[in-house]
Amino acid sequence: MTERLWIIVAALLVVAAAVFLWRNNLSATFVTATLGAVAWFLSYRFRLRANILGEDDEANDRDDNGK
Numbered sequence: 186m187t188e189r190l191w192i193i194v195a196a197l198l199v200v201a202a203a204v205f206l207w208r209n210n211l212s213a214t215f216v217t218a219t220l221g222a223v224a225w226f227l228s229y230r231f232r233l234r235a236n237i238l239g240e241d242d243e244a245n246d247r248d249d250n251g252k
Contacts, residue, residue: 188235191228195221 198221205214
């Protein structure tokens with residue numbers, strides 16, 4: 186769920202950056218686009234973390250069943 190939230194935030198920030206660029210406000214464009222990139226990286230981090238935790242859970246289940 187948090188991964189999807191960060192993707193939505195990233196998309197909204199990119200749209201806002203496009204509006205700032207259209208209005209020729211380059212400093213606000215840079216800041217907003219940078220925040221959008223950070224939000225995208227956070228979504229990627231949450232997805233990787235969920236995958237790693239899922240793999241750890243599967244490995245623990247295999248170990249418990251094997252003993």
